[in-house]
Amino acid sequence: MSALLSIQNMTHFFGGLKAVSEFSFDVPEGVIYGLIGPNGSGKTTTFNLITGIYNPTQGTILLDGKDITGQKPYKIVRSGIGRTFQNLRIFSSMSVLDNIRAAKQYRAKSGLLSSVMRLPGFMAEEKRIREESMNLLEVLHLADRADDAARNLPYGDLRRLEIARALATQPRLLLLDEPAAGMNPKEVQDLMKLVQRVRDEFKVTVFLIEHHMKVVMGICERVKVLDFGTTIAEGKPEDVGRDAKVLEAYLGRKGAAC
Amino acid sequence: MEYKPVLQTLKRIGSWIVFPLLSVGDIVGRKTGRNMPRLTLAALGIYLYIYVLGSTGVFNGYVMHIINLSLIYVALAASLNLINGITGQFSLGHMGFAAVGAYVSGTFTTLLFKLNPSVPGAYLVFVGAIVAGGVAAALMGVLIGFPSLRLKGDYLAIVTLGFGEIIRTILNNISYVGGPRGLLGIPKFSNFTIIFAAAFLTILVIRNLVHSSHGRAFLAIRENELAAELAGIDTTRYKVLSFAIGAGFAGVAGGLFAHLLQMAHPTQYGFMGSVMVLIMVYAGGVGSLTGSIIAAFSLTFLSEGLRGVLDGLGELTNLPLGDLRMVIYALLLILIMLFRTEGLMGNKESKLLMLPEDKR
Ligand SMILES: Nc1ncnc2c1ncn2[C@@H]1O[C@H](COP(=O)(O)OP(=O)(O)OP(=O)(O)O)[C@@H](O)[C@H]1O
Ligand SMILES: [Mg+2]
Numbered sequence: 001m002s003a004l005l006s007i008q009n010m011t012h013f014f015g016g017l018k019a020v021s022e023f024s025f026d027v028p029e030g031v032i033y034g035l036i037g038p039n040g041s042g043k044t045t046t047f048n049l050i051t052g053i054y055n056p057t058q059g060t061i062l063l064d065g066k067d068i069t070g071q072k073p074y075k076i077v078r079s080g081i082g083r084t085f086q087n088l089r090i091f092s093s094m095s096v097l098d099n100i101r102a103a104k105q106y107r108a109k110s111g112l113l114s115s116v117m118r119l120p121g122f123m124a125e126e127k128r129i130r131e132e133s134m135n136l137l138e139v140l141h142l143a144d145r146a147d148d149a150a151r152n153l154p155y156g157d158l159r160r161l162e163i164a165r166a167l168a169t170q171p172r173l174l175l176l177d178e179p180a181a182g183m184n185p186k187e188v189q190d191l192m193k194l195v196q197r198v199r200d201e202f203k204v205t206v207f208l209i210e211h212h213m214k215v216v217m218g219i220c221e222r223v224k225v226l227d228f229g230t231t232i233a234e235g236k237p238e239d240v241g242r243d244a245k246v247l248e249a250y251l252g253r254k255g256a257a258c
Numbered sequence: 259m260e261y262k263p264v265l266q267t268l269k270r271i272g273s274w275i276v277f278p279l280l281s282v283g284d285i286v287g288r289k290t291g292r293n294m295p296r297l298t299l300a301a302l303g304i305y306l307y308i309y310v311l312g313s314t315g316v317f318n319g320y321v322m323h324i325i326n327l328s329l330i331y332v333a334l335a336a337s338l339n340l341i342n343g344i345t346g347q348f349s350l351g352h353m354g355f356a357a358v359g360a361y362v363s364g365t366f367t368t369l370l371f372k373l374n375p376s377v378p379g380a381y382l383v384f385v386g387a388i389v390a391g392g393v394a395a396a397l398m399g400v401l402i403g404f405p406s407l408r409l410k411g412d413y414l415a416i417v418t419l420g421f422g423e424i425i426r427t428i429l430n431n432i433s434y435v436g437g438p439r440g441l442l443g444i445p446k447f448s449n450f451t452i453i454f455a456a457a458f459l460t461i462l463v464i465r466n467l468v469h470s471s472h473g474r475a476f477l478a479i480r481e482n483e484l485a486a487e488l489a490g491i492d493t494t495r496y497k498v499l500s501f502a503i504g505a506g507f508a509g510v511a512g513g514l515f516a517h518l519l520q521m522a523h524p525t526q527y528g529f530m531g532s533v534m535v536l537i538m539v540y541a542g543g544v545g546s547l548t549g550s551i552i553a554a555f556s557l558t559f560l561s562e563g564l565r566g567v568l569d570g571l572g573e574l575t576n577l578p579l580g581d582l583r584m585v586i587y588a589l590l591l592i593l594i595m596l597f598r599t600e601g602l603m604g605n606k607e608s609k610l611l612m613l614p615e616d617k618r
Pocket of ligand 2: 043
């Protein structure tokens with residue numbers, strides 16, 4: 001298996017705080033890869049570095065062998081990385097459908113003039129975008145809410161809408177930042193199935209941050225454990241779960257994190 | 259004229275012109291599944307309606323003048339709505355763009371070509387000058403769009419406010435365009451027809467843009483800029499584009515304004531003017547073009563009414579009550595902010611300005 005995402009020796013400082021420290025690893029194509037660690041251990045920062053929100057102080061990020069370090073976020077997205085956010089960032093007064101269509105903007109070819117004049121080429125493209133978006137909403141069980149303002153959706157639906165929006169950019173790598181946060185046990189179950197289904201149906205590699213051990217143990221094929229910006233364990237979930245350093249990081253200092 | 263017969267005439271002309279056109283538009287719209295025919299024919303109906311009322315004297319010259327002013331404010335409010343309401347970039351210098359359009363077009367028609375409206379062909383040159391004013395304002399919009407890449411909220415508001423004032427100060431100091439006296443003797447080219455066309459075009463272009471991939475990029479930036487960027491949208495490009503398009507239409511409106519009042523004066527384009535347009539956007543509803551249209555008409559008519567009332571009272575009491583208008587606007591804005599934050603229309607649109615398939 002070749003590495004889809006490869007991070008080499010990445011370090012990031014916030015002022016004097018070393019949020020990520022000499023981080024190196026590969027995410028093989030086609031897997032569901034988990035990133036876990038106590039609060040403040042640098043997980044979200046890692047995602048922010050991968051998606052270009054921050055520039056790493058040091059290190060390189062390769063997507064399918066291509067250096068994407070320091071590129072603007074929208075360019076990184078266009079080269080094949082989609083993501084969701086730990087704290088939802090929905091386009092809340094837009095419709096559910098438009099949340100998806102917005103993420104397809106960059107693939108639209110119609111120029112300003114043909115859009116304003118609503119020429120046949122533009123109309124055909126609009127029709128295609130609408131169909132694609134509705135299909136995506138169908139897969140994520142959101143199709144019946146397509147015309148509702150996103151802000152009127154319940155929390156669990158919003159989490160799925162973010163996943164749908166990330167998929168709408170047609171990524172090869174999907175980054176999910178705590179997708180199960182705030183969900184009830186039933187929703188967590190559904191989410192686990194959904195993530196597996198999305199991986200198979202959209203042929204994406206999934207890299208997810210999660211606090212729910214059930215999710216990590218249930219669907220991740222590999223897991224990496226971070227603490228204070230450093231990797232303390234890496235491997236199959238069942239092995240990592242027995243690792244002494246991991247148990248200490250989770251249980252020793254702050255009690256049960258999950 | 260008495261009240262009753264006027265109303266009857268209004269009704270009769272309405273049923274002869276507007277309703278037939280609306281129903282034709284309705285049928286065509288339903289047949290083709292598109293809203294453009296309906297919208298265009300409705301606009302044509304309204305245009306003919308007012309035109310007939312104006313030329314038969316039911317609306318006198320003064321009323322037509324206020325309608326013209328209102329339509330110019332429609333273009334100003336709608337174009338600011340694109341920047342402020344649809345893209346979410348708080349701009350306080352909108353009249354600066356209008357000033358660029360007014361002075362550039364005025365320079366062409368008045369100073370360079372010394373156009374005479376009665377000469378054949380002059381009108382075409384005038385239209386060219388208006389377009390040139392719009393283009394110049396759009397370029398200025400690009401320039402002002404750049405701070406918006408780094409600044410947000412209050413900071414952007416301050417920079418755009420500064421921009422408006424800088425434009426005003428510069429105009430005050432260029433003697434070629436009249437300096438503090440203003441650019442005088444501009445020929446009266448603006449009439450109801452061209453002003454209506456410009457206002458309609460502004461609305462149509464912005465409405466069609468909103469219902470396209472480009473428009474969804476604008477809206478996404480307003481909703482959540484970081485998420486927009488991570489949905490693959492080049493937010494830099496779209497913020498600058500929004501300023502450019504909004505400024506361009508404001509420039510056209512400014513040009514028409516100057517050729518309606520037959521002069522351009524730095525004080526017309528100051529901070530209070532920009533605030534007035536801003537009030538229209540907020541009163542109508544941020545993001546709603548329907549709201550901008552309604553607010554532009556109501557506030558322009560209110561403003562003219564107030565001017566009459568306050569000037570009359572001022573003469574009676576010998577007090578400078580004219581300035582009270584600005585106080586009243588400020589109060590109005592505060593009331594909107596307190597009691598109807600989302601404005602008259604919220605972000606809803608009239609059916610005419612929506613697409614057939616959009617249910618909201
Ligand atoms: N923009 C920022 N500026 C300064 N410090 C930051 C910034 N973002 C994160 N940090 C700090 O970096 C460290 C890592 O934060 P990060 O958000 O990556 O943690 P996390 O592992 O995602 O935690 P959680 O499980 O709570 O989401 C924390 O100490 C945090 O306070
Ligand atoms: Mg986090």
